[in-house]
Amino acid sequence: MAPSTAGAITLTINGEKHTLPVDNRTTLLDALRERLDLTGTKKGCDQGQCGACTVLLDGRRVVSCLQLAVAAEGREITTIEGVADGDRLHPVQQAFLDLDGYQCGYCTPGQICSAIAAIEEHAAGWPSAATADVRPEAGVPPLTADEIRERMSGNLCRCGAYVSIVQAVARAAGDSALAGPTDETNVAGAA
Numbered sequence: 001m002a003p004s005t006a007g008a009i010t011l012t013i014n015g016e017k018h019t020l021p022v023d024n025r026t027t028l029l030d031a032l033r034e035r036l037d038l039t040g041t042k043k044g045c046d047q048g049q050c051g052a053c054t055v056l057l058d059g060r061r062v063v064s065c066l067q068l069a070v071a072a073e074g075r076e077i078t079t080i081e082g083v084a085d086g087d088r089l090h091p092v093q094q095a096f097l098d099l100d101g102y103q104c105g106y107c108t109p110g111q112i113c114s115a116i117a118a119i120e121e122h123a124a125g126w127p128s129a130a131t132a133d134v135r136p137e138a139g140v141p142p143l144t145a146d147e148i149r150e151r152m153s154g155n156l157c158r159c160g161a162y163v164s165i166v167q168a169v170a171r172a173a174g175d176s177a178l179a180g181p182t183d184e185t186n187v188a189g190a191a
Helices: 028-035 091-098 108-123 145-151 162-173 183-190
Strands: 006-013 016-023 054-057 060-063 076-078
Touching (some): 016 028, 060 108, 091 108, 091 162, 145 162
């Protein structure tokens, strides 16, 4: 008799526990979308190349299309549905909204989850491929546009909203020099 490839798992998603039977080969993306109706996480390439399915796993970003659901058991999963605080948007969500960091919106949930983690990684002093001085004594590198682009490079936007995405990440991280025009300027410029 062949061993079973199915079992029940309990996933903690956005602070809530969900127990569900799954085939052991089910990806976290498919469990979220198809089994739990958390459709904010998008299926793009299904190969880990576009970042549309990015979620936070114990605070670190992962492409959920390459993560097995069974491997996420016992860990904290945060999807786009769980980043806001009730009716109050997460600062990254608000910055994307204020600065039009989206066009069609398909990649936006993954972009936002990735940006949340990228900002935390930067604040913790993690270097990126764009970091000029990676020595620990150099401290946290400045959050330049190049740093943001490199840290967000795993998330593609087929509409090309990259300029606004960089500005939104900078604003959410508190860098007013890179954050672009204020809301008042945006509104006045649109009139």
